[in-house]
Amino acid sequence: MDMRPLGRSGLQVSPLCFGGNVFGWTVDEATSFRLLDAWVDAGFNFVDTADVYSRWAPGHTGGESETIIGKWLRQSGKRKRVVLATKVGKPMGERKVGLSPEYIREAVDASLRRLKVDYIDLYQAHDDDASVPLEDTLGAFGELIKVGKVRAIGASNYSAPRLAQALAVSRREGLPRYECLQPLYNLYDRAVYEAELEPLCEREDVGVISFYALASGFLTGKYRSAADAAKSPRGSGVTEKYLNPRGLRILDALDKAAKQYGCTPGQIAIAWQVARPSITAPIASATSMGQLNELMAAAQLKLDAGTLAALDAASEETKAA
Numbered sequence: 001m002d003m004r005p006l007g008r009s010g011l012q013v014s015p016l017c018f019g020g021n022v023f024g025w026t027v028d029e030a031t032s033f034r035l036l037d038a039w040v041d042a043g044f045n046f047v048d049t050a051d052v053y054s055r056w057a058p059g060h061t062g063g064e065s066e067t068i069i070g071k072w073l074r075q076s077g078k079r080k081r082v083v084l085a086t087k088v089g090k091p092m093g094e095r096k097v098g099l100s101p102e103y104i105r106e107a108v109d110a111s112l113r114r115l116k117v118d119y120i121d122l123y124q125a126h127d128d129d130a131s132v133p134l135e136d137t138l139g140a141f142g143e144l145i146k147v148g149k150v151r152a153i154g155a156s157n158y159s160a161p162r163l164a165q166a167l168a169v170s171r172r173e174g175l176p177r178y179e180c181l182q183p184l185y186n187l188y189d190r191a192v193y194e195a196e197l198e199p200l201c202e203r204e205d206v207g208v209i210s211f212y213a214l215a216s217g218f219l220t221g222k223y224r225s226a227a228d229a230a231k232s233p234r235g236s237g238v239t240e241k242y243l244n245p246r247g248l249r250i251l252d253a254l255d256k257a258a259k260q261y262g263c264t265p266g267q268i269a270i271a272w273q274v275a276r277p278s279i280t281a282p283i284a285s286a287t288s289m290g291q292l293n294e295l296m297a298a299a300q301l302k303l304d305a306g307t308l309a310a311l312d313a314a315s316e317e318t319k320a321a
Contacts (some may be wrong), residue, residue: 006083006152007180008179009151009180011151013045013280015274016046016282016283016284016295016296017047017209017281018036018039018044018284019211019284020049020069021053021054022285023064024060025053025057025064025065029068031288033075033076035292036069036072037076040082046083047084047085048085049066049086049087050086050088051086051088051114052087052126062093084120085121085124086111087123087125087126087156088123088124088126090127098131100132100137104140119149120149120151122179122180123144123150123152124153124155124180126156126157127156128159134165135169138166138170138176141176153180156181157183158178159196160196160197163200164200167204178206179206180206181201181206181208182208182210183197185273185279186212186213186215187219187311187315188215188242188247188315190317202278208278209279209280209281209283210279213270217232218242218243219250221254221265221266249314249315250314250315253310254268256310260307263297263301267295267297267298268303271299271302274298275303275308
C-alpha cells in the first residue's frame with residue numbers, strides 16, 4: 001500500500017484513517033477487535049480516536065473508545081503496525097476541558113493508561129482554546145514530545161487564521177508545530193476548507209485528515225427523501241442540511257460514477273477525497289465487516305480525470321444552491 005507523509009512529522013500513514021468514535025458505542029468490543037484486526041492485516045495503519053469518545057452516549061463517561069483500542073493493542077501485539085492518533089480538549093467532566101498545560105499533562109497520561117501504550121503517535125487539540133495562549137499550549141505539547149509520550153501534534157476544528165497564528169508561534173518560539181489539521185470536509189462541505197484552510201495547509205506542508213468524509217451518511221445515498229430520514233435516529237438532521245437541489249445533484253453524479261466503476265456511491269465519495277492532493281487521509285468509520293471492506297476498497301479506487309471533474313462540477317457551490 002502506498003503510504004503518505006503526515007506533514008513533516010516523519011509519520012507515514014495509509015490513505016484512509018479508521019475513525020474510532022464507534023468503538024464501545026455502536027460497535028461492541030468483540031466486533032471492534034475484528035474490525036481493527038482486518039484493517040491492519042489489509043495493510044492500513046492509521047486509527048484516530050479521542051479521549052471524549054463516546055461520552056455523549058447514555059451511561060458513558062468518555063474514554064470508551066480508547067479503552068477498547070488499548071485492549072486490542074495489548075491482545076493483538078500490533079502496536080508497532082499502527083499510527084495511533086487521539087485528541088484532548090473536549091469536556092471530560094468538571095474542570096477537565098481545554099488546552100491549559102496542566103490539563104494537557106493530566107489528559108495525556110489518562111489517554112496513555114486507557115490505550116495501554118507508552119507513546120501516542122499523533123496527539124491533537126480537539127478544539128481551539130482561545131482562553132490559553134498558544135505559546136502555553138504548544139509548549140506543553142513540546143514537553144510531551146521531549147519526554148517521549150507523543151511523537152507529533154495536530155489541530156482539529158481550527159480556523160485558518162488560528163492555525164496560521166499557531167504555526168507562526170511555533171516558528172518564532174522554536175516549539176513543535178501542528179503537523180496535521182483535522183477539518184470537516186467532504187464532497188458537499190467544500191467551501192470553508194477549500195477557500196481558507198487548504199491553501200494554508202498546502203503552503204505550510206501541513207497534513208490533512210478530514211472528518212465527516214461521508215457527510216453523516218448522506219453521500220452513501222441512503223438518505224434521498226424524508227421517508228428515508230425517518231428510518232434513522234440522525235436521518236432528519238442529515239436531510240435537513242443536505243437534501244436540497246445541490247445535494248441531489250451530488251447524489252446523481254455519485255450514482256453515475258458508481259455505475260461506471262461497479263461500486264457504491266459512498267466508495268466514490270471516499271475515492272474523490274483520496275485523490276485530492278491536499279488530503280492526506282479522510283477519516284471514516286465502519287460498524288460491520290461489510291462496511292469495512294467497502295471502505296478499504298474505496299481507498300484503493302483510482303478515479304479518472306473525467307469522473308473527478310464531473311464530481312467537482314456537481315458539487316460546486318452556486319448562489320442558487
